[in-house]
Amino acid sequence: MKVCKFGGTSVASAEQIKKVADIIQADPTRRIVVVSAPGKRFDGDEKVTDLLISLAEAALADKDTKGPLDKVLNRYSQIAMDLGLGSEVVAIIAADLSWRLAASKANPSLFYDQMKASGEDNSAKLVSAYLSSIGLPAEYINPLDGGMIVTSAPARVQALPESLHNLSALKDRKTISVFPGFFGFTKDGELRTFDRGGSDITGSILAAAVGADLYENFTDVDCVFAANPKVVDNPAEIEEMTYREMRELSYAGFAVLHDEALMPAFKASVPVCIKNTNNPSAPGTMIVAERDFSKRPVTGISADSGFSTLYVSKYLMNREIGFGRKLLQILEDEHISYEHIPSGIDNLSVILRSHQLTPEKEQRIVNRVKNELHADDVQLISDFSMVVLVGEGMKYTTGLAARATLAIARTGANIEMINQGSSEVSLVFGVLKQDETKILKELYSEFFAPVLA
Numbered sequence: 001m002k003v004c005k006f007g008g009t010s011v012a013s014a015e016q017i018k019k020v021a022d023i024i025q026a027d028p029t030r031r032i033v034v035v036s037a038p039g040k041r042f043d044g045d046e047k048v049t050d051l052l053i054s055l056a057e058a059a060l061a062d063k064d065t066k067g068p069l070d071k072v073l074n075r076y077s078q079i080a081m082d083l084g085l086g087s088e089v090v091a092i093i094a095a096d097l098s099w100r101l102a103a104s105k106a107n108p109s110l111f112y113d114q115m116k117a118s119g120e121d122n123s124a125k126l127v128s129a130y131l132s133s134i135g136l137p138a139e140y141i142n143p144l145d146g147g148m149i150v151t152s153a154p155a156r157v158q159a160l161p162e163s164l165h166n167l168s169a170l171k172d173r174k175t176i177s178v179f180p181g182f183f184g185f186t187k188d189g190e191l192r193t194f195d196r197g198g199s200d201i202t203g204s205i206l207a208a209a210v211g212a213d214l215y216e217n218f219t220d221v222d223c224v225f226a227a228n229p230k231v232v233d234n235p236a237e238i239e240e241m242t243y244r245e246m247r248e249l250s251y252a253g254f255a256v257l258h259d260e261a262l263m264p265a266f267k268a269s270v271p272v273c274i275k276n277t278n279n280p281s282a283p284g285t286m287i288v289a290e291r292d293f294s295k296r297p298v299t300g301i302s303a304d305s306g307f308s309t310l311y312v313s314k315y316l317m318n319r320e321i322g323f324g325r326k327l328l329q330i331l332e333d334e335h336i337s338y339e340h341i342p343s344g345i346d347n348l349s350v351i352l353r354s355h356q357l358t359p360e361k362e363q364r365i366v367n368r369v370k371n372e373l374h375a376d377d378v379q380l381i382s383d384f385s386m387v388v389l390v391g392e393g394m395k396y397t398t399g400l401a402a403r404a405t406l407a408i409a410r411t412g413a414n415i416e417m418i419n420q421g422s423s424e425v426s427l428v429f430g431v432l433k434q435d436e437t438k439i440l441k442e443l444y445s446e447f448f449a450p451v452l453a
């Protein structure tokens with residue numbers, strides 16, 4: 001049995017949904033289908049999830065919701081019409097959206113989640129109706145009935161282990177299950193969405209739950225490339241990589257798969273294949289537990305912006321027992337997680353994702369570190385990027401860090417931070433955002449271009 005997830009671009013229009021149906025029809029083992037909300041049809045188009053966020057914002061601000069609501073409804077009715085579906089499914093979607101809009105706004109975060117989740121929920125109803133209309137026995141599965149149970153606020157939303165048990169029943173269904181991605185329900189029955197891009201996570205959980213032979217993740221590129229194809233021209237194709245490599249690469253910039261989508265499949269030993277809805281005969285990229293890494297030590301290079309550094313220096317910091325704990329406690333009090341902590345004897349930097357900060361939080365953190373920890377210098381600096389070299393073979397290759405730093409030096413950029421995880425599967429460079437692209441390109445030509453020449 002295969003679990004197939006179709007991303008936003010794969011269900012963006014009737015034409016795309018017809019390709020999805022062909023893919024399902026071509027292989028009778030494709031029994032569980034996870035869908036995203038309709039995504040972009042062309043450059044500059046709007047994703048339905050983004051339209052729904054605007055709709056929720058308007059509703060919460062007590063502004064006119066007709067404009068944003070019509071935009072969402074038009075996307076679905078256009079698709080339904082082009083698929084030759086009757087008006088019934090559109091009426092169901094319209095009723096669903098007005099029901100959600102009328103829901104309580106007392107907790108804005110829950111209201112947002114309700115609205116966002118409708119994107120995948122209604123997409124699943126539409127796809128299921130279309131599959132049925134062409135004679136494929138398909139059924140929409142409501143995640144509440146299916147048993148997708150997730151954590152409750154304020155924790156980051158994650159599936160609870162009992163979801164695996166509940167969802168395993170899907171493998172016995174005689175029909176093709178069409179399951180909306182991106183959300184689940186808490187034990188108290190509250191709807192919560194995963195992180196953006198979270199339909200990948202749903203697919204992985206379902207694949208693990210039913211013990212699938214393969215989790216196929218269909219998107220709009222033939223495979224995972226060794227670097228972001230929007231930045232590097234014609235990057236090398238990755239035929240096979242490990243879960244660990246993909247996790248590290250998707251952590252910083254490989255948007256093709258959400259970084260939290262690897263763990264469920266990995267734990268259940270389900271291989272993952274990234275494939276293209278627009279070119280399903282291409283073999284795609286296989287993500288597996290182990291592979292031969294003798295040919296190329298570096299598998300891929302990713303880059304992502306949106307990091308900040310909390311720089312703290314204090315004379316004799318290395319001798320002060322509990323300094324690190326107290327510093328991290330201040331961040332915990334502000335509900336902030338950290339990514340890396342490179343340190344010297346009298347100073348350390350805590351690297352964070354900037355989206356967690358607000359001007360007020362920044363001020364509070366800096367004041368507390370100064371006043372409570374008596375630091376000599378405290379600075380919160382934003383606009384950092386991380387460029388990450390990833391490869392299982394890096395551990396067994398000498399001189400690799402030297403090659404990487406030399407390549408960066410050729411760009412004239414400064415390296416603000418270097419971090420090599422103890423597993424040595426990745427080498428992380430903290431750089432200024434303005435230098436990110438040129439460094440990525442230079443590193444790519446250092447590690448990939450010579451091999452291709």
Ligand SMILES: Nc1ncnc2c1ncn2[C@@H]1O[C@H](COP(=O)(O)OP(=O)(O)O)[C@@H](O)[C@H]1O
Binds near residue numbers: 009227230256
């Ligand atoms: N290294 C990479 N290899 C392949 N695609 C990448 C890579 N880095 C970024 N991407 C981008 O990821 C996109 C697919 O992810 P996403 O937009 O989330 O698709 P979907 O809507 O199918 O979920 C591709 O169109 C591509 O631009």
Ligand SMILES: N[C@@H](CC(=O)OP(=O)(O)O)C(=O)O
Binds near residue numbers: 006047
């Ligand atoms: N629609 C949601 C969830 C998702 O996974 O979408 P996509 O498969 O298009 O990345 C989002 O935009 O975040």
